[in-house]
Amino acid sequence: MQTSLPHAADEAQADVAVRVRGLGKTYAGGFTALQDVDLDIRKGELFALLGPNGAGKTTLISIVCGIVNPSRGTVTADGHDVTREYRAAREKIGLVPQELTTDAFETVWNTVSFSRGLFGKSKKPAHIEKILRDLSLWDKKDSKIMMLSGGMKRRVMIAKALSHEPEILFLDEPTAGVDVELRRDMWEVVRGLRERGVTIILTTHYIEEAEQMADRVGVINKGRIMLVEDTAELMRKLGEKRLILQLSEPLERIPESLSAHRLELGADGHELIYTYDAQGERTGITGLLRELSAAGITFRDLSTKQSSLEEIFVNLVRSSR
Amino acid sequence: MNLRAIAAIYRFEMARTRRTLLQSIVAPVISTSLYFVVFGSAIGSRITEVDGVSYGAFIVPGLIMLNLLTQSVSNASFGIYFPKFTGTIYEILSAPVSYLEIVLSYAGAAATKSIMLGLIILVTAALFVPLRIEHPFWMLLFMFLTAATFSLLGFIIGIWADNFEKLQLVPLLIVTPLTFLGGSFYSIHMLPPLWQKVTLFNPVVYLVSGFRWSFYGLADVSVGLSLGMIVLFLAICLGVIAWIFRTGYRLRT
Numbered sequence: 001m002q003t004s005l006p007h008a009a010d011e012a013q014a015d016v017a018v019r020v021r022g023l024g025k026t027y028a029g030g031f032t033a034l035q036d037v038d039l040d041i042r043k044g045e046l047f048a049l050l051g052p053n054g055a056g057k058t059t060l061i062s063i064v065c066g067i068v069n070p071s072r073g074t075v076t077a078d079g080h081d082v083t084r085e086y087r088a089a090r091e092k093i094g095l096v097p098q099e100l101t102t103d104a105f106e107t108v109w110n111t112v113s114f115s116r117g118l119f120g121k122s123k124k125p126a127h128i129e130k131i132l133r134d135l136s137l138w139d140k141k142d143s144k145i146m147m148l149s150g151g152m153k154r155r156v157m158i159a160k161a162l163s164h165e166p167e168i169l170f171l172d173e174p175t176a177g178v179d180v181e182l183r184r185d186m187w188e189v190v191r192g193l194r195e196r197g198v199t200i201i202l203t204t205h206y207i208e209e210a211e212q213m214a215d216r217v218g219v220i221n222k223g224r225i226m227l228v229e230d231t232a233e234l235m236r237k238l239g240e241k242r243l244i245l246q247l248s249e250p251l252e253r254i255p256e257s258l259s260a261h262r263l264e265l266g267a268d269g270h271e272l273i274y275t276y277d278a279q280g281e282r283t284g285i286t287g288l289l290r291e292l293s294a295a296g297i298t299f300r301d302l303s304t305k306q307s308s309l310e311e312i313f314v315n316l317v318r319s320s321r
Numbered sequence: 322m323n324l325r326a327i328a329a330i331y332r333f334e335m336a337r338t339r340r341t342l343l344q345s346i347v348a349p350v351i352s353t354s355l356y357f358v359v360f361g362s363a364i365g366s367r368i369t370e371v372d373g374v375s376y377g378a379f380i381v382p383g384l385i386m387l388n389l390l391t392q393s394v395s396n397a398s399f400g401i402y403f404p405k406f407t408g409t410i411y412e413i414l415s416a417p418v419s420y421l422e423i424v425l426s427y428a429g430a431a432a433t434k435s436i437m438l439g440l441i442i443l444v445t446a447a448l449f450v451p452l453r454i455e456h457p458f459w460m461l462l463f464m465f466l467t468a469a470t471f472s473l474l475g476f477i478i479g480i481w482a483d484n485f486e487k488l489q490l491v492p493l494l495i496v497t498p499l500t501f502l503g504g505s506f507y508s509i510h511m512l513p514p515l516w517q518k519v520t521l522f523n524p525v526v527y528l529v530s531g532f533r534w535s536f537y538g539l540a541d542v543s544v545g546l547s548l549g550m551i552v553l554f555l556a557i558c559l560g561v562i563a564w565i566f567r568t569g570y571r572l573r574t
Binding site: 027028065066067068069086087088089090091093095097099101102103104105106110114115116117118119120121122160 | 323324325326328329330332333336337340407408409411412413414415416417418419569573574
């Protein structure tokens with residue numbers, strides 16, 4: 001497995017939105033949620049943090065945001081230590097937590113305005129209005145939160161996180177349990193924020209979202225960062241490619257003469273699938289086609305398919321077990 | 322200091338009072354009026370005067386103190402416990418707000434509510450009995466210090482509690498009995514000699530005594546001692562809160 005871990009010298013401080021060094025967290029019960037985590041999140045990027053349940057994603061986010069105390073290591077947000085200079089650090093950060101936790105009896109407008117006040121910002125009704133309109137909440141501004149659907153509550157939580165105009169936004173599973181239309185709206189908002197230079201750190205179970213939107217991907221498992229890589233580079237480096245041949249005649253089994261190749265049969269013998277490393281010096285395709293011809297196997301069509309980020313992620317997590 | 326954050330939390334808490342007006346204001350006023358009916362009519366017919374003050378008027382400071390203590394504790398404890406219970410505490414913890422600002426806003430709002438309630442009860446009492454306040458400044462000072470101290474105690478209870486039962490435990494099993502046994506409805510000089518000494522271990526005695534002195538110039542213990550006890554209790558609460566915030570006890574894991 002090829003991994004690429006960032007190091008202190010990798011990024012200039014001025015380009016770093018969040019810097020994590022030697023971070024560890026052991027809870028009172030003895031459970032170690034994070035171990036020696038090093039990570040740099042660049043300013044203005046959309047960083048996707050992926051990992052299975054219990055990998056340490058939420059603990060990492062909670063430490064950066066000030067909700068959980070670290071056991072070891074340091075974290076800075078825009079150059080400010082999140083413990084010693086917590087005011088300056090937290091002013092920069094917005095958080096949309098995983099759980100739907102809202103003030104049920106408050107109105108949408110009041111709860112979003114409350115969040116802005118909490119961050120020491122003066123009232124700015126025009127900004128609150130813009131957020132509510134962007135998130136399709138304007139019609140609900142006077143509604144009590146308990147009257148809203150789950151999806152609407154999720155929007156309210158995003159609106160609260162954006163109320164103080166953060167430069168760094170943490171989205172912890174923001175689209176969990178949200179319908180397709182809402183997910184699309186949310187990603188529109190996220191795209192708009194990114195265009196304005198907001199750094200976005202995202203955890204999601206919808207890995208295709210990370211694949212489509214993230215500049216870089218980090219994979220965390222058992223409290224350790226396993227890999228940090230540009231999304232496109234990761235796909236290029238770790239993505240296996242498959243050549244799918246649509247056979248003229250179905251095969252019952254793969255002939256012995258072709259056993260040297262990574263071949264498998266699909267679609268009830270109508271497809272012959274060849275898996276290869278797209279980055280390798282030799283893909284073996286030419287030789288395979290020659291041997292297929294020699295074996296009298298003909299095909300009527302062919303196509304190639306790249307591994308998805310989800311497949312890469314699953315393979316990485318499996319290999320660490 | 323993040324004054325806007327203090328104002329935001331304070332306004333949020335006060336808005337909760339407005340939403341629950343019946344529970345926050347009307348219910349305590351009605352129950353206090355019932356005390357006047359029960360104690361004033363039933364007992365007042367047997368004890369006409371205590372140290373030259375009509376019994377109905379004598380119990381007014383004790384009744385106000387009873388409400389100040391219980392309401393300060395329950396308002397402040399609920400104020401900080403509820404966001405812990407619902408999970409919205411994440412927002413407070415991730416905001417650029419210091420511990421001092423958190424305490425000022427939550428305990429400040431709780432103290433404001435209980436002082437407002439105390440003043441409403443004072444006005445209500447004036448409808449039932451003739452009142453006089455000999456030392457209004459000291460009356461307000463005692464009221465403020467008591468409300469502030471017990472709001473801090475309530476804040477501590479709210480942090481400590483991890484379920485609704487615990488939230489009610491201290492107000493119901495400790496604060497209310499101590500208040501009833503702390504001379505709210507009688508002078509401790511009316512007790513047998515042994516109980517006069519035992520009751521001095523009850524901190525509420527000092528609060529009620531000092532507060533009653535501000536009304537009628539009557540005190541079970543010296544006013545300086547009453548003031549000293551309140552300040553001592555305030556200092557203890559501040560010390561405990563400082564420890565809670567230094568360690569993150571039940572707030573930050």
